[in-house]
Amino acid sequence: MTDAAPTHTEPPSERCRVRRASERGHYDRDTIDAIVDAAWVCHVAMAASDTADADMLCLPTASWRWGDALCIHGSNGSRMMKRLAAGAPACVSITHLDGLVLARSAFSHSMNFRSVVVHGRFDVLEGADKLAALDALMDHIAPGRRVHVRAPDRNELAATTVLAIPLHEASAKIRNWGPHDKEGDAELPVWAGVLPLHSVRGRPQPDPGSEALPLPAHLQHWLQP
Numbered sequence: 001m002t003d004a005a006p007t008h009t010e011p012p013s014e015r016c017r018v019r020r021a022s023e024r025g026h027y028d029r030d031t032i033d034a035i036v037d038a039a040w041v042c043h044v045a046m047a048a049s050d051t052a053d054a055d056m057l058c059l060p061t062a063s064w065r066w067g068d069a070l071c072i073h074g075s076n077g078s079r080m081m082k083r084l085a086a087g088a089p090a091c092v093s094i095t096h097l098d099g100l101v102l103a104r105s106a107f108s109h110s111m112n113f114r115s116v117v118v119h120g121r122f123d124v125l126e127g128a129d130k131l132a133a134l135d136a137l138m139d140h141i142a143p144g145r146r147v148h149v150r151a152p153d154r155n156e157l158a159a160t161t162v163l164a165i166p167l168h169e170a171s172a173k174i175r176n177w178g179p180h181d182k183e184g185d186a187e188l189p190v191w192a193g194v195l196p197l198h199s200v201r202g203r204p205q206p207d208p209g210s211e212a213l214p215l216p217a218h219l220q221h222w223l224q225p
Contacts, residue, residue: 024173031172070167081163098113103185145216
């Protein structure tokens with residue numbers, strides 16, 4: 001296995017420039033969008049308050065892409081949602097682990113991965129934008145499902161905050177090759193290579209009361225992504 005040819009362009013800002021192993025950095029939107037679209041969860045980092053000694057928080061939450069933005073949602077009472085809705089600076093990360101890279105020396109072991117880091121501030125979505133973003137969430141979970149289920153009612157919508165952070169200041173970092181042994185280590189009689197890791201989709205499990213219903217057409221793709 002060899003290093004993939006880099007497809008990066010110049011970063012949109014210095015704070016999202018990949019510095020360590022910069023040859024793994026990618027800044028084109030196609031690469032970034034593909035990594036975001038493959039994710040179900042992101043981690044959001046922010047300061048808990050505006051004070052100098054504020055605690056730092058890094059919390060996992062469901063995520064999806066809506067056009068040029070990454071979206072999250074949650075209860076209006078959520079500490080994280082309140083903080084982000086107030087305009088707190090944030091850093092969002094997504095990582096897919098694709099393999100463990102085993103080299104001939106302990107020092108040269110690594111991991112194959114695809115990751116994205118986004119910098120910026122979240123915008124609160126309201127009205128038609130809020131509804132469109134929530135529709136995009138349902139389509140992310142299972143394309144077409146939103147037309148089969150009950151839509152959120154007025155109270156549910158009012159109790160939910162939907163936030164979007166633009167993907168304009170984002171970077172991707174990718175490693176997808178085998179071990180790089182130091183000079184001299186390649187002759188060691190030690191097995192080296194990659195242990196691939198993949199997410200596996202299980203067979204749909206019906207909830208009690210749904211056993212007699214056929215699997216809907218919009219879920220038929222689940223085992224054949």
